[in-house]
Amino acid sequence: MYAQMVDTGQKKVRSLEEMPPEERAFQQRIDADVKVEPKEWMPEGYRKTLIRQISQHAHSEIVGMLPEGNWITRAPSLQRKAILMAKVQDEAGHGLYLYAAAETLGVSRDELIAELHAGKAKYSSIFNYPTLSWADIGAIGWLVDGAAIMNQIPLCRCSFGPYSRAMIRVCKEESFHQRQGFDIMMKLCAGTAEQKAMAQDALDRWWWPSLMMFGPPDAESVHSAQSARWRIKILSNDELRQRFIDQTVPQSEFLGLRVPDPALAWNEGRGHYDFGPIDWEEFHNVIKGNGPCNRDRLRTRVKAWDDGAWVREAALAYAEKRAARNGERAA
């Protein structure tokens, strides 16, 4: 989701009998819902997959600050500005919790950042779309954070202790994000005709990319089975996507907005909404680096890192100098 299409490096899911004894004991603990903690033995595939998944999630939070940060200077009121800043601060915090969780698996922060900046690490496709109006801030809080919550709540139960604890903390903070977005949408939809049209336009542009956040259909998700076996993926892409649609359509009806899907219809027999085909070509193209904002997002991140190098170095030099002067141990 925020971590889409995470490569597990495994060709097939093995049965308990096929596993060597150490791995079998590990799998049995996972099956018994016992949490795995950092210094414990774990299969190399589990460790690598988690590093990939958690770091992708972390990168998504940090890059995700950019589309919303774009509107801080143009929020319609001081209160909206302060609230948006608080949300963006939270995203930074979420990224930090997740980097900290990834580091417990034996990888350094700098390594992870270098992979993002070199274009080797992925982040969620959704953040490669531009924020064109204030209504986009409402749509993002409502739909993008809504989709994130859909994925993150089950992850609170995942098998890796630090990741599950980070998710619990994130979920507590995330629901203000979604409410903030819906609050903006309600205000716009109850406003002038232009404001409501702006809200509809935002929904028109953010609906399908939000559905793509859940990743490709289950039938095409080759790595999902292993991730599910390791309990680092709790619900399938299609299941999460269906739940999100079922819960969001009534919200759009309350707003008096139209979901941009002519095939959207309640299916009484299924007890779910039927919906139209998703343009997976667009999704894969964005993941490959050809979305509207990919290059801009990466350039902004690299510049921030490079421009801040002197601050990091100065802080360290100052700390070392002061420690030496006090006869203390340096960093």
Added chain:
Amino acid sequence: MNRSEWPLWEIFIRSQHGLAHKHVGSLHAPDAEMAIKNARDVYTRRNEGVSIWVVRSADITATAPGDKAPLFEPANSKVYRHPTFFPMPDEVKHL
């Protein structure tokens, strides 16, 4: 690890109504003063704490998960450390 990377610190917060500092996570900072400032920004945005402890991760010694069984074995056979091991007659009060 890159020599210029800020060291890792573990963060402990005591909440308003709690008695003990709880481990909430980690962060990077060049020194203790920045670690406290960063901990305030990262881990107490919602009034989660009245007190912050920061400890260099390198200074924490922890038990190895694999040693759990032998390390804690002595307590397993000493059930008499619990008061319930000693049933008391009903008519005796204040015991």
